């Protein structure tokens with residue numbers, strides 16, 4: 026990698042899908058970086074000092090600057106390692122950014138994270154229905170080709186792979202198929218999960234850790250653990 030690439034340190038939490046967006050981008054671009062894991066339940070003082078919202082990912086650049094927000098980190102990594110993984114056309118690029126933000130919401134408390142927290146079965150099932158409606162909408166704007174925009178892997182593909190990986194885990198751990206009836210999303214999931222930059226973006230024990238976190242939250246989904 027070019028000598029002009031700054032020294033990068035990614036502050037991470039092993040289970041975090043937002044961190045994973047940054048790792049996939051770094052790995053796809055073959056950028057050297059250091060990864061430092063913290064315990065989000067008991068974050069060190071130095072992390073609280075540098076993370077404005079107390080959230081991971083945080084990217085330390087040359088040990089002097091700090092970036093936060095996964096999509097911003099993805100774009101920074103992309104811009105310092107041309108050619109860009111974003112579409113060139115401004116409108117297409119802007120739409121990709123909007124759908125990346127949509128994916129960020131889908132992973133949060135109204136989405137993936139919310140359903141593993143929710144205790145009440147009826148509320149959880151309602152949330153699952155709402156997520157499936159959003160996924161149907163996402164399917165309608167996908168190119169229907171190999172990747173979101175067509176035949177080229179883009180930042181938006183890196184941004185969605187962590188969520189699609191967790192959908193796969195929910196299917197095997199809890200028999201919940203959020204992509205049921207969505208063939209384009211299913212094909213996209215298979216393609217992305219087979220890519221080395223995606224496979225290598227998580228620790229080997231992620232499946233067991235994800236199972237453990239579902240059990241720990243003790244919500245309705247924990248009653249479906251096989």
Ligand SMILES: N[C@@H](CCC(=O)N[C@@H](CS)C(=O)NCC(=O)O)C(=O)O
Nearest residue numbers: 041042043079080081082094095096
């Ligand atoms: N919008 C943020 C979300 C990051 C986020 O929610 N990270 C979680 C871990 S997966 C976190 O750090 N949570 C700690 C907290 O909310 O206190 C991004 O895209 O980077």
